[in-house]
Amino acid sequence: RSLVVTGVQTCALPICLLMRRRTLEAWIAFTLMTLTVTYWVLSTNRPLTMVPIFMFGHFFMFIEWQGIVFLSVRASAQIVATERATMTLLADRRAHEEARRLTVQRMLRVRHRVTPLLGPIADGVTPTSDVRIEARLLEAELRDEIRAPFFTGTSVVRHARAARRRGADVILLDDSGISELDLIPDVRREAIKHITAVLDQASDGRIVIRVNPPHRPALLTVTTKNANYQLLRNRWLDRKSVV
Secondary structure, eight states: OHHHHHHHHHHHHHHHHHHTTOHHHHHHHHHHHHHHHHHHHHHTTOOTTHHHHHHHHHHHHHHHHHHHHHHHHHHHHHHHHHHHHHHHHHHHHHHHHHHHHHHHHHHHHHHHHHHHHHHHHHTTOOOOHHHHHHHHHHHHHHHHHHHOGGGTTSHHHHHHHHHHHHTOEEEEEEOSOOOGGGSOHHHHHHHHHHHHHHHHHOOSSEEEEEEOOTTSSEEEEEEOSSOEEEEESSSEEEEOOOO
């Protein structure tokens, strides 16, 4: 009876190693246990058939626990993969909902701005020349918000509208992919200051104001019919090239 208890206690070591996912060490421990039983059988002049008889139950328990550990590890991996997939799905859903919310908000703002102009036209009122001018100006501003978000919310919008009203063709472009927080405030203020100064002097012709990609040495480029201005990352340069 004490021999059986000792055998069960000895078999607990490789099982514990299996539970810790140390399969090689568990098999080594089970092999050593088998060799120990074989040595005991031989030293006590017992028949060798006692070795498989004595070890059969331990071997069956060992294999059973190895299967349990294998299934548990696979189940854990599947649970982790499922949780990751669920988190990814939830993150994508939140991002989709946020994008949809922002899109709806933008559409509502656009609707609020265009309704005073398009509402009477939809009711059959013939648009006047002033309405056509306001519609073109509003279209240009909406286009600027899409193509040049760098200038959205700045005084450049107001000065660009005034320049367009005077007859200038103002084109705003943003190829930087940066936001207001990515710039030094002094550099941004300097850029807005020079851009508004150029727009205030414009009364005709085309003016192209572009925020350059990050790899360009110039942050901004302003091209008019008479000059080309560049704002470098650290200072403003005036490269005048009279056409």
